[in-house]
Amino acid sequence: MRSPDLPDHPDRLWRDPEPRRSYDVVIVGGGGHGLATAYHLARHHGITNVAVLEKGWLAGGNMARNTCIIRSNYLWDESSGIYEHALKLWEGLEEELGYPILFSQRGVLNLAHSLQDVRDSVRRVNANRLNGIDAEWLDPAQVAEVCPIVNTSPEVRYPVLGATYQPRAGIAKHDYVAWGYARAASDLGVDLIQNCEVTGFDVSDGKVTGVRTSRGRIAAGRVALCAAGHTSALAERAGFRLPLQSHPLQALVSELLEPVHPTVVMSNAVHVYVSQAHKGELVMGAGVDGYTGYGRRGAFHIIERQMSAALELFPIFARAHLLRTWAGIVDVSPDASPIMGLSPVDGLYLNCGWGTGGFKATPGVGSCFAHTIANDRPHPYNAPFTLERFTTGALVDEHGAAAVAH
Structure with missing residues (x-):
């Protein structure tokens, strides 16, 4: 009422x-x-x-x-x-x-690019399952089935060795x-x-x-x-x-695209994550800026690194245009x-x-x-x-x- x-x-x-x-x-x-x-x-x-x-x-x-x-x-x-x-x-x-x-609930993939990534990822999957959380370990072929546009070639600088997958995310x-x-x-x-x-x-x-x-x-x-x-x-x-420390955190979106990205893909090694919003734009981000402060401007070199990392994983987006960027303020504790x-x-x-x-x-x-x-x-x-x-x-x-x- x-x-x-x-x-x-x-x-x-x-x-x-x-x-x-x-x-x-x-x-x-x-x-x-x-x-x-x-x-x-x-x-x-x-x-x-x-x-x-x-x-x-x-x-x-x-x-x-x-x-x-x-x-x-x-x-x-x-x-x-x-x-x-x-x-x-x-x-x-x-x-x-x-x-x-x-x-x-389109799922989230966390990619592994090294043997240490694989060990850490499998450990997390097992910990998640013990806590009743839906979690799976996928090999490169299974990653390609979930998200066909990810570059799973073994010839790239950071080859995809597998990924954790949470379907309910x-x-x-x-x-x-x-x-x-x-x-x-x-x-x-x-x-x-x-x-x-x-x-x-x-x-x-x-x-x-x-x-x-x-x-x-x-x-x-x-x-x-x-x-x-x-x-x-x-x-x-x-x-x-x-x-607490407060850092700027940048993100960006592309122009509107046809539906092509079926899930959320994250990579700590390549240092980027990419999803596609409901309207069609690609939503991308990476890590926090290294300095502390309350400014919401961000830095261009972070954007450049995000684009380079995104193209490493998704060559299909090479001709996509950046539409806008923004920044927020994140509060980080010691742990x-x-x-x-x-x-x-x-x-x-x-x-x-x-x-x-x-x-x-x-x-x-x-x-x-x-x-x-x-x-x-x-x-x-x-x-x-x-x-x-x-x-x-x-x-x-x-x-x-x-x-x-x-």
Whole structure:
């Protein structure tokens, strides 16, 4: 049922309210994670006095700047647990939200180009199977069957020796996902407030009591940070530091092409990944830029390397034209795994450090982070990813999974 105070605007999916003076929960960041968390708080925990504060427009940050790949074939039990939880939610998300998200389970190939790649890949397949995740090892002939346009010739510089394959993986339409969550959260009574930048926090006796914003002070019982690379800057305003580095990450798309690429192909050795979007453009990316910062410009030499790597794997695209490029800001923790849980400030909750894996985790983050906020303790799926692991040494090192952005 739609909220009774929703204006009768057929072209508007959610309400556009003025911020109230206080909320039970304030979520900082109106991207996929913030919107999904707000939805789950309202839908599954009955907490509807919630505001999502976004300094720009909803889903205008990393949610609008990712390449939409969804998979759960991570090596470690902790990582595969939360990503598989997310993938299962993806599989029913369109029905739950009542909104199209164009989730296409076309599978993901991770190519192996050396004997060490093969050993690491087979190890990951076996680990995935032990965790109940669909995973297969394919030889070069089987790779060619799944994706005939991949160059599997043994004569190239980086010959394809095989690949891991997750059939249930795929892509979704990122802005549709954000709009679906925003509409559903707004219908449940959540206030989505755009152009409202958080500039500071009110903390009394070690507990957060509100946020200071460009639109005035807002009192809050609990505050949740979902601001990706800018979470570290917000944490400093709350009085503590986070072990995060923020890097630009570039991606690009080609002109529109006829459907020719049936799956998603990733390669750490050649350092590129390529898929084909619903409209027909090729979507390509590689690793993060080496420097830290919040600029979204990127560097041309990264684009040049991406094109060279893409043509190594897909000679068929030699005459395709580059249409546009963009960059986002990724937040990377020391073990390349997320930080999600409580913070040193009572009532202030952290969700950050997702690096290049944030989009694929969106439904799982919403589910687990809402549980964490509602119950003041981590959900079992995000319990391994608390901030304390950097002092206890219980790291979840997923650098291998994040070697190429995805």
